[in-house]
Amino acid sequence: MKTINIHEAKTHLSRLVEQAARGESFIIAKAGKPLVKVVPVTAPEASQVKRIGFLEGEIRVPDDFDSMGQAEIESVFGSP
Numbered sequence: 332m333k334t335i336n337i338h339e340a341k342t343h344l345s346r347l348v349e350q351a352a353r354g355e356s357f358i359i360a361k362a363g364k365p366l367v368k369v370v371p372v373t374a375p376e377a378s379q380v381k382r383i384g385f386l387e388g389e390i391r392v393p394d395d396f397d398s399m400g401q402a403e404i405e406s407v408f409g410s411p
Contacts, residue, residue, distance in 0.1 A: 332356055332357060332358060332368075333357050333358070334357070334358045334359075334360050334365065335347065335357055335358070335359055335360070336359075336360055336361070336363075337359055337360065337361045337366070340359045347369070348369075351369045351370065351371055352371050352372075353371070354371055356368060356369060356370040356371070357369050
């Protein structure tokens with residue numbers, strides 16, 4: 332992703348907005364420090380990205396998950 336300084340962004344705003352609308356995101360920086368990221372409106376926002384269930388079918392949780400290592404834990408900390 333390219334970084335553009337704020338002066339250049341002001342000078343070429345129309346062109347940059349058109350590029351962002353086509354999916355070419357970019358970062359605007361001031362004195363080399365990134366300030367904002369420009370992305371197309373159609374890009375999914377962080378809150379829209381699905382995270383729950385993204386490993387579905389990839390991993391398996393054992394049936395005894397809640398009691399795994401219970402004997403070792405009780406030997407170290409005692410039983411409740």
